[in-house]
Structures are given as structure tokens and as C-alpha cells.
Amino acid sequence: MTENTMLEENLELQERFPETVSRDERDGYNGYIVDKEKLVEFAKTLRDDYGFDYLSSVTGVDYLPENQMEVVYHAYRSTGGAALVFKVQVVRDNPIIPSLVSEYPGADFQEREAWDLLGIKFEGHPNLKRILMWEGYQGHPLRKDWEEPYYEEEGKPFKNRWPGGEVYRIEDNNPYSKNVRYPDGFDPETWTPVGEAAVYAGLGKVEQPVSEVALSTDQLVVNLGPQHPSTHGVFRMVVRLDGEMIVALEPVMGYLHRNHEKIGERNTFIMNMPFTDRLDYLSSLSNNFGYALAVESLMGIKPPERTEYIRVMMAELTRISNHVWAIGFLLNDLGAFFTPMLYAVEERELILDIFEAVTGSRMMCNYFRFGGVARDLPDGILERIHELVFERLPRKVDELDSFLTQNEIIRNRCEGVGVLTPEAAIAYSAAGPVLRASGVPYDIRRADPYSIYDRFEFDVAVRYHGDIYDRYLIRLDEIRESIRILQQVLRDIPEGPIQEGKPQYQVRVPAGEAYGRVEGPKGELGYYIVSNGKPNPWRYHVRAPSFINITVLEEMCIGSKIADVVAVLGSIDIVLGETDR
Amino acid sequence: MYGRGLLKGLAVTLKRFVGTYLDDIRWLGKNRYYSEQGIAYRSSAKTSGIFTIQYPEEKLITPEEFRFIPFLLYEEDENGEKQDRCTSCGICAKVCPPQCIWIVRTNDPETGRPIPEPEEFFIDVDICMNCGLCAEYCPFDAIKMDHNYELAVYERHDWNIYNKERLSRPVSYYASIRPNNYEKEETARAEAEAAKAARLAARKEKAKS
Numbered sequence: 076m077t078e079n080t081m082l083e084e085n086l087e088l089q090e091r092f093p094e095t096v097s098r099d100e101r102d103g104y105n106g107y108i109v110d111k112e113k114l115v116e117f118a119k120t121l122r123d124d125y126g127f128d129y130l131s132s133v134t135g136v137d138y139l140p141e142n143q144m145e146v147v148y149h150a151y152r153s154t155g156g157a158a159l160v161f162k163v164q165v166v167r168d169n170p171i172i173p174s175l176v177s178e179y180p181g182a183d184f185q186e187r188e189a190w191d192l193l194g195i196k197f198e199g200h201p202n203l204k205r206i207l208m209w210e211g212y213q214g215h216p217l218r219k220d221w222e223e224p225y226y227e228e229e230g231k232p233f234k235n236r237w238p239g240g241e242v243y244r245i246e247d248n249n250p251y252s253k254n255v256r257y258p259d260g261f262d263p264e265t266w267t268p269v270g271e272a273a274v275y276a277g278l279g280k281v282e283q284p285v286s287e288v289a290l291s292t293d294q295l296v297v298n299l300g301p302q303h304p305s306t307h308g309v310f311r312m313v314v315r316l317d318g319e320m321i322v323a324l325e326p327v328m329g330y331l332h333r334n335h336e337k338i339g340e341r342n343t344f345i346m347n348m349p350f351t352d353r354l355d356y357l358s359s360l361s362n363n364f365g366y367a368l369a370v371e372s373l374m375g376i377k378p379p380e381r382t383e384y385i386r387v388m389m390a391e392l393t394r395i396s397n398h399v400w401a402i403g404f405l406l407n408d409l410g411a412f413f414t415p416m417l418y419a420v421e422e423r424e425l426i427l428d429i430f431e432a433v434t435g436s437r438m439m440c441n442y443f444r445f446g447g448v449a450r451d452l453p454d455g456i457l458e459r460i461h462e463l464v465f466e467r468l469p470r471k472v473d474e475l476d477s478f479l480t481q482n483e484i485i486r487n488r489c490e491g492v493g494v495l496t497p498e499a500a501i502a503y504s505a506a507g508p509v510l511r512a513s514g515v516p517y518d519i520r521r522a523d524p525y526s527i528y529d530r531f532e533f534d535v536a537v538r539y540h541g542d543i544y545d546r547y548l549i550r551l552d553e554i555r556e557s558i559r560i561l562q563q564v565l566r567d568i569p570e571g572p573i574q575e576g577k578p579q580y581q582v583r584v585p586a587g588e589a590y591g592r593v594e595g596p597k598g599e600l601g602y603y604i605v606s607n608g609k610p611n612p613w614r615y616h617v618r619a620p621s622f623i624n625i626t627v628l629e630e631m632c633i634g635s636k637i638a639d640v641v642a643v644l645g646s647i648d649i650v651l652g653e654t655d656r
Numbered sequence: 657m658y659g660r661g662l663l664k665g666l667a668v669t670l671k672r673f674v675g676t677y678l679d680d681i682r683w684l685g686k687n688r689y690y691s692e693q694g695i696a697y698r699s700s701a702k703t704s705g706i707f708t709i710q711y712p713e714e715k716l717i718t719p720e721e722f723r724f725i726p727f728l729l730y731e732e733d734e735n736g737e738k739q740d741r742c743t744s745c746g747i748c749a750k751v752c753p754p755q756c757i758w759i760v761r762t763n764d765p766e767t768g769r770p771i772p773e774p775e776e777f778f779i780d781v782d783i784c785m786n787c788g789l790c791a792e793y794c795p796f797d798a799i800k801m802d803h804n805y806e807l808a809v810y811e812r813h814d815w816n817i818y819n820k821e822r823l824s825r826p827v828s829y830y831a832s833i834r835p836n837n838y839e840k841e842e843t844a845r846a847e848a849e850a851a852k853a854a855r856l857a858a859r860k861e862k863a864k865s
Contacts, residue, residue: 231755232752237744242778244813421707424707425703431719436786453720466701478664479665482662580750
């Protein structure tokens with residue numbers, strides 16, 4: 076239940092930090108406001124004295140009318156429980172905030188993102204540069220006064236569509252006209268990109284080993300991607316090699332960046348629902364789920380009983396389809412070209428058929444609504460799901476298991492490779508199967524139950540070696556647990572209405588903030604939403620598990636061979652639609 | 657024994673390979689391919705053997721809820737007179753996430769008042785994201801999602817902004833692609849009308865007495 080994401084217990088933080096920490100008193104807001112001078116100390120205290128060792132999300136918010144920039148931190152205990160929210164506020168021009176990377180390495184990419192998109196500088200960040208946009212890009216596109224190409228209006232719906240009905244093709248509006256501002260002294264004709272140097276600079280200084288043997292060696296920088304069949308999309312890794320060993324690795328991303336969050340802030344609340352499908356396009360129903368929870372907690376409504384069951388059913392089917400895909404593609408990455416992949420995808424296909432029959436689309440499902448779902452289940456679909464869940468899927472998972480698990484080639488390639496220790500997994504804010512394969516039994520469905528997950532009997536899958544092999548095994552385990560949940564859903568699903576109140580195309584969302592999080596197939600998927608009571612959200616932020624999980628990629632890869640990098644990446648299971656947003 | 661896992665895996669492949677032929681033999685004379693029941697079987701949970709569909713000779717069975725590109729509905733009476741269901745209220749244009757719907761409202765030439773019928777209605781299908789929100793929130797059941805997904809054209813600039821003429825389909829077409837939904841809506845409409853008539857009758861009764 077999303078209401079529970081706020082911590083109830085009194086931590087007496089104000090007593091420990093008099094005058095520098097205060098409660099956030101704004102209407103509809105929660106948590107603490109911390110003085111920026113005390114931020115690092117505060118974070119340290121939270122982590123060491125109160126056990127908030129998992130910094131889940133770092134969100135920048137631009138409060139233009141108040142002339143303020145705010146950074147919102149959501150911290151958890153890795154043993155479970157609700158979030159502790161703390162915020163830092165600075166004046167909007169030239170905002171500088173101390174970096175938390177030294178305390179929580181998982182803040183690394185997220186702080187870079189906040190710098191890139193909002194222009195918030197993080198003092199003490201080891202590698203503060205753009206992450207989604209390219210180096211040399213002008214401006215910070217998530218700022219409220221920034222206008223994108225093809226800019227029309229502050230928020231949808233646009234006024235010229237009705238009743239005037241002005242027809243034009245969006246591309247006929249030249250993006251390089253009045254919306255583009257060049258900085259002083261900039262001439263696009265003579266400009267050459269400088270970004271590449273910055274990418275390579277991130278790999279650190281080359282420490283040449285003093286050559287004692289006769290052969291002198293040199294380190295080598297290799298670009299893996301962006302066009303590479305095994306990178307699951309346009310993802311690039313720049314690696315520094317010593318022989319075949321990885322010395323340093325830097326992920327370069329943003330090739331699929333479309334400023335999802337800016338689009339989300341132009342959209343009305345309901346319009347964002349189909350856009351969330353396009354984040355992690357392999358598991359759109361989980362994305363819907365998180366967003367619906369966030370907005371529902373702002374609106375203070377709860378869906379009816381039947382809907383809760385439908386939602387859980389859809390989310391668990393999504394998890395299965397995502398995990399079989401992940402396993403299939405991991406095997407592709409390992410070189411088992413397409414046979415295991417297609418065996419796995421066959422099951423996914425049957426699940427997609429169900430999605431198509433229920434939601435109307437195989438992948439872009441757009442099925443959840445605030446306080447309900449779009450439509451009731453069609454006749455006969457429960458029987459089909461029943462057949463899948465009770466007969467086919469358990470059999471097919473066992474088949475996949477006996478097909479792959481004991482295979483010596485797979486074991487040689489995967490065991491002991493890309494090891495992630497539990498301490499590092501928590502520190503780097505890894506989530507989902509990556510975290511649990513490292514021996515941290517943290518699953519939001521259990522740690523901070525939402526919807527009706529507290530009613531079902533299932534185990535949190537956990538594995539202890541933290542290598543690729545365990546990340547493969549944990550996905551098999553999770554499929555089995557999902558099947559268990561689905562069997563209980565099918566047993567218990569009640570009849571009844573599917574929508575709380577009347578379906579509305581313009582919902583009233585009271586002012587305030589909300590953070591809705593679900594255990595998506597790839598990890599914690601969170602939506603941080605700020606509403607100011609208007610039809611469009613003021614801030615719409617996605618805590619994307621694919622994005623944050625690759626913070627730890629370098630840590631996993633250093634010391635392995637270059638051929639293992641692709642397998643390590645495959646075992647994290649990223650989707651670039653979500654990474655780049 | 658080293659290599660046992662490999663052999664076990666290969667046994668699974670072999671089993672599936674043989675299964676392909678066994679299934680074909682089982683279906684001998686029953687049209688496993690190029691027939692509706694064959695396709696239905698191959699996309700059911702019982703399937704084994706060859707799983708793929710030979711598009712375009714074969715096509716997957718489209719479920720009723722499948723949605724692709726909206727269309728407008730019109731009623732047709734016995735004389736062939738067409739009446740748009742759309743009243744150009746503009747809700748679809750307001751709810752459309754990529755804002756690909758444009759509507760020109762008809763105004764009465766004399767009074768200048770809006771008439772509940774669109775003069776023109778455009779959808780840029782290049783931009784449409786097939787989310788179905790327009791159909792979902794239309795209060796008059798005037799815009800619905802189509803089933804036709806084969807929309808490749810040679811020239812999108814000339815062809816892909818659909819106007820009212822190209823968007824319009826008769827209600828009978830809608831009833832043919834979504835029979836269950838159509839039936840539900842018709843019953844709801846009949847009920848609403850009956851309730852309205854009852855209300856009116858009651859009011860008349862009241863006025864009389």
C-alpha cells in the first residue's frame with residue numbers, strides 16, 4: 076500500500092541536528108529538509124546509526140515560482156520498511172549541493188543525471204559530467220524554463236487542436252527556428268564536437284606498469300557499442316584493457332534519450348499512462364502499475380478488490396515474460412545463438428497473446444487507470460491463463476532448467492564471473508534480481524508490500540554467490556514464485572467492479588508529492604510525482620532500475636576478461652528504453 | 657560425469673526436434689497449417705512443434721480488444737443517409753497523449769453557434785500511438801479502435817493524415833469487428849433511453865396532476 080511508503084516511526088532527527096534539519100511542512104509533502112552544509116553528515120548518520128543503508132533514488136526538482144532547486148532523496152533499510160525522504164533546497168541560479176557518492180556510491184549516475192538535466196552541481200562528485208545528453212550540449216532540458224524543439228505550449232492539451240483544428244505535420248515546424256538559441260560566439264558551421272575526449276577522460280589516468288620484463292605493454296581503449304548485437308539496444312561501453320583484462324569501464328548512454336520526464340510534465344496525468352509503456356517496453360504492465368500507485372496515493376483512492384487481483388495477475392505475468400526473455404538473451408550473449416532464446420520466447424509469446432486479448436496490445440498495454448483498470452477481463456481469458464499457469468509454464472520452466480542449468484559451458488562461462496558482493500550491491504543501489512542474487516533478500520513485494528501482495532504466499536528468491544550464474548538461476552526461481560502467486564490469484568479472484576468511481580479523462584490530483592514503487596521485473600521501479608493541483612504534473616520522475624543497476628557495472632567487470640563484459644551486462648538485464656528514458 | 661549437463665540439454669533439443677514431426681503426424685489430414693483451427697491450436701497453451709505463423713498467408717487471430725488506429729462511426733438509415741455519431745465535443749482531442757487529433761467544429765452560418773457535428777476531423781496516423789484513450793473516453797461511442805494493422809504506404813506525406821472521409825466507417829463495421837462490445841453498448845444505450853423515457857413520462861404525469 077503506497078500510504079506506507081512514508082516512515083511512521085519518530086527518529087528524533089531534529090533533536091540530533093537542531094536547526095539544520097526540519098520537517099517538510101508543505102501541504103501534501105513529507106520527510107525532512109536538510110541544510111546543505113549538513114547533508115553528508117546527515118546521510119552518514121542515517122546510514123550508520125539508523126540503518127538506512129540503501130539510497131534508492133535521487134531526484135532533482137525545479138521549483139521555478141519559488142526560485143528554488145530541490146533534490147529529493149529516498150533512503151531505505153535493506154532489511155525492509157518504508158522510505159525516509161530527505162530534501163535539500165538551494166537557490167535556483169547556480170545550485171550547488173554536496174555529493175553523496177562518497178557515502179552512497181549508488182548516487183553516482185543519478186547525481187550526474189540531475190546535473191545533466193537540471194543543472195544542479197554536486198560538489199565532490201568524482202566524475203560530474205553529462206550522462207544522457209552529450210558533452211557540449213547547451214542548457215539543462217528539464218528546467219522549467221527550457222523549451223524543446225517543436226515546443227508548442229507549456230502543457231497539453233494544445234489549444235489549436237480543437238475547435239480550430241489547425242492541421243500541420245509536427246516536422247513541418249522546423250526545429251531549428253525560433254526555439255533554438257545559440258550561445259555567444261557559437262557558430263554551428265565551424266563547430267566540432269568535443270564530447271568524446273570527456274568520455275575517455277572518465278576512464279581515469281593510465282597507470283603504466285613499470286616494465287621489468289623486456290616486453291613493453293600498453294593499455295588499450297576499446298569501444299563496445301553503441302551498435303553491438305549484444306548490448307540489448309544502443310548502449311555503449313568504453314573499456315580500458317590491460318591485455319584482455321578490464322581495467323576501467325564507463326557506460327555511455329543516452330542514444331535513446333527522448334526526455335521522457337519532460338514529455339511527462341507536458342502531459343496530463345492520464346496521458347502519461349501510455350508513455351510509461353515505452354520505458355521498459357518488455358514489461359509495460361509493471362510500469363503502469365508503479366505510475367498508477369503513485370498517482371492514486373496522491374488522489375487518495377484505492378482500486379476495487381477485483382482490480383487488485385487483475386493488477387497482480389498482470390504484473391506477475393509480465394515478470395514471467397520478462398524473465399524468460401532475459402534468460403534467453405543472456406544465452407544469446409553467451410553465444411548459444413537463438414535456440415534457447417526461441418524456446419524461452421515461445422512462452423513469452425503465449426503471455427503476450429493474453430495481454431493482447433485483455434489490454435488490446437501485446438507490448439504497449441496501457442491498461443491501468445487511476446483507481447482501476449481500463450476494462451474487465453474478456454470471457455474465457457481466465458481459463459487460458461489457468462491452462463498456462465497450472466499446466467504449461469511449470470512444465471516449460473522445468474524444461475528450460477534441465478536444458479540449461481547443468482550445461483558445462485554455461486557453468487564455466489558464468490560461475491564466479493562478474494561477482495557482486497552484498498555490501499557493494501546495497502551501496503551501489505542495485506535492485507531486483509541483481510541485488511537478490513548477491514544474497515540480499517530484498518523484494519519490495521515483501522519489504523514494503525503494495526497492492527495486495529501481503530495476501531499471497533510466496534518466497535523471496537535469493538541466491539548467494541552474486542555471479543552471472545546466480546543471476547540466471549534467480550530468474551528461474553522468480554518465475555516459479557510468480558507462478559505460485561498466479562495460482563493463488565486464479566483461485567481467489569473475486570467478481571465485482573473494476574473501477575473506483577467514474578472513469579474520467581481529466582482527473583483531479585491534489586497538490587503534493589508522492590512516490591510509488593513496485594518490484595518490477597528488473598528491480599525497484601519508482602515514480603516520484605509532484606502535483607500542484609493543475610492538470611499536468613509539476614514533476615514526473617522515474618527511478619529506472621535499468622539505469623541505476625548499471626552504476627555497478629564497472630565494479631562487476633573490473634578484473635574480468637573482455638569477453639565476459641557482454642555476459643555481465645546480459646545478466647543485469649537492461650532495457651535501453653528505460654535506461655535512457 | 658563431465659558433459660552430462662551438455663547431453664541433457666541436447667536431449668531437450670532432440671526431444672523438441674522430434675516433437676515437431678510427431679505433432680505434424682498427429683495432425684495429418686486435419687490442417688495444422690493454413691486453417692483457422694490450426695492457427696488457434698498453434699497459439700494456444702497446448703501447442704507443441706512448429707509454433708510460427710506463415711505471415712502473410714496465415715494471420716494470427718485478432719482478439720476483439722486489439723486496437724490499432726482509431727476510426728469514426730456513422731449511422732446509416734434506410735435511405736442511405738449518413739449521420740455522424742461524433743458531436744465534435746473535443747474530448748478525444750483533449751485526451752490524446754501525442755495530440756494527433758485535430759477537429760474543426762461546424763458553426764451555424766447564421767447564428768455562429770456550434771453545431772454538434774464535426775466539419776472536419778483529422779488524425780495523423782504517423783503520430784498516433786494506438787493507446788486507445790480516445791475510444792475509451794468518447795461519451796458518444798463515436799470513435800473506436802480499428803483492427804486493420806496493415807497500413808504500409810509508399811508516401812506517408814500524401815497519405816498518412818487521415819481526414820473525416822477516410823476515418824468514417826459504418827456502425828455495422830464496428831459491430832462486425834467488436835461484436836461483444838457493440839452488444840454491451842447497445843444494451844446500455846437502450847437502458848439509458850428507457851430510463852430517460854420513464855423519467856419524462858413521470859414528469860409529464862406530475863405536471864398533469
